Amino acid sequence: MRSERRLGRVVVDGSGAGEAAVHLWSVRHRHSTEGPCQEVLALHGDGRTTRLVFRGGEGRSVPDGFLHSGCVAVRGQGTPNLHEPGVVRAFVDEAARRGLLAGAAELDGWELFPAVAAGRAADG
Numbered sequence: 001m002r003s004e005r006r007l008g009r010v011v012v013d014g015s016g017a018g019e020a021a022v023h024l025w026s027v028r029h030r031h032s033t034e035g036p037c038q039e040v041l042a043l044h045g046d047g048r049t050t051r052l053v054f055r056g057g058e059g060r061s062v063p064d065g066f067l068h069s070g071c072v073a074v075r076g077q078g079t080p081n082l083h084e085p086g087v088v089r090a091f092v093d094e095a096a097r098r099g100l101l102a103g104a105a106e107l108d109g110w111e112l113f114p115a116v117a118a119g120r121a122a123d124g
Contacts, residue, residue: 007044010089021045021101023092027070027082029063037062039072041082041091041109043101050101052091052109060110072109078117090116 007024023045030038036056043050054072056062061073070083080087094112095101 008085008088010085010092021096023101025088025092029069037064039063039070039082039109041088043092043095045101048104050095050104051106052095052112053106054109054113072113074110074113074117077114078120080117080120087116087120090119094119 007026010023010025011020023043025044026042028040028042030040032038038056039054039062041052054062056064059075061067063069063071067073070081071079072082073079082088091112094115100107
């Protein structure tokens with residue numbers, strides 16, 4: 001059985017710059033006394049950590065005892081699993097395309113979700 005605490009690794013081509021970027025990633029669940037639960041995809045690379053945070057809410061689901069770990073869902077747009085390397089790669093690619101991986105940050109993962117879900121659906 002795979003350890004939930006192990007870091008995954010995704011390598012992204014340097015897009016002609018010659019160097020590939022390596023990101024280590026992990027998925028965690030956060031509970032909050034002030035709001036809904038959150039699923040967090042942490043991307044570690046070049047001495048910085050970027051966290052994509054998915055907060056549960058109306059029409060947006062995160063693991064809550066009914067969904068499995070890593071599942072994030074928007075009604076009608078799919079249910080990617082943040083433990084799957086291809087899903088992580090899609091989020092890394094979309095965040096990089098938008099220039100969001102330049103520094104340490106905590107970002108709203110739902111903002112990337114539509115593009116990632118559409119791309120994953122198109123890939124079949």
